[in-house]
Amino acid sequence: xxxxxxxxxxxxxxxxxxxxxxxxxxxxxxxxxxxxxxxxxxxxxxxxxxxxxxxxxxxxxxxxxxxxxxxxxxxxxxxxxxxxxxxxxxxxxxxxxxxxxxxxxxxxxxxxxxx
Amino acid sequence: xxxxxxxxxxxxxxxxxxxxxxxxxxxxxxxxxxxxxxxxxxxxxxxxxxxxxxxxxxxxxxxxxxxxxxxxxxxxxxxxxxxxxxxxxxxxxxxxxxxxxxxxxxxxxxxxx
Numbered sequence: 001x002x003x004x005x006x007x008x009x010x011x012x013x014x015x016x017x018x019x020x021x022x023x024x025x026x027x028x029x030x031x032x033x034x035x036x037x038x039x040x041x042x043x044x045x046x047x048x049x050x051x052x053x054x055x056x057x058x059x060x061x062x063x064x065x066x067x068x069x070x071x072x073x074x075x076x077x078x079x080x081x082x083x084x085x086x087x088x089x090x091x092x093x094x095x096x097x098x099x100x101x102x103x104x105x106x107x108x109x110x111x112x113x114x115x
Numbered sequence: 116x117x118x119x120x121x122x123x124x125x126x127x128x129x130x131x132x133x134x135x136x137x138x139x140x141x142x143x144x145x146x147x148x149x150x151x152x153x154x155x156x157x158x159x160x161x162x163x164x165x166x167x168x169x170x171x172x173x174x175x176x177x178x179x180x181x182x183x184x185x186x187x188x189x190x191x192x193x194x195x196x197x198x199x200x201x202x203x204x205x206x207x208x209x210x211x212x213x214x215x216x217x218x219x220x221x222x223x224x225x226x227x228x
Contacts, residue, residue, distance in 0.1 A: 042218025
């Protein structure tokens with residue numbers, strides 16, 4: 001169990017550019033989540049995958065955001081035409097269903113700065 | 116709408132000075148309440164899950180308790196390495212298959228040597 005990994009850890013981009021982040025969940029975890037965290041706030045849910053299917057999307061996920069999880073393994077989050085308001089920490093979490101709840105384990109995050 | 120409020124926003128303690136962090140929640144049917152620790156620039160690290168009122172869990176100097184409206188994270192004789200932001204989150208029965216977490220804003224704990 002090597003934990004959730006995310007790449008890159010930091011990304012600086014100019015307004016209007018596209019960016020893509022990658023998340024590798026804990027192996028055998030079929031649930032994968034993306035959250036966004038701004039300074040001084042807790043993480044906010046963006047979207048959820050069960051295996052390769054994207055089953056839930058928050059209203060925070062505007063049309064400029066798209067996420068994929070091909071083959072039910074790693075996931076990518078793409079932001080098109082970035083805006084300064086997109087600057088945040090993007091967190092990925094994974095879990096394995098068990099019992100009445102399932103604990104989500106988070107990766108180290110990708111810090112996005114939009115200039 | 117599910118809501119989580121944490122207090123205080125920031126807490127400074129002397130090493131060895133015990134205290135408690137509060138997490139008040141409003142949720143349409145609680146599936147689970149989670150505590151995480153987050154160090155600067157890192158992702159949240161899982162600490163505890165509580166499922167029902169009256170439940171308690173302990174780990175080293177930390178003890179989490181749960182009532183029907185709030186949860187407390189008690190820190191006994193803290194050390195400087197306990198300095199971090201502590202996040203509380205709820206998982207609602209209404210979240211369906213996604214089971215996404217709703218987080219509070221956290222309590223930033225500083226333990227001075």
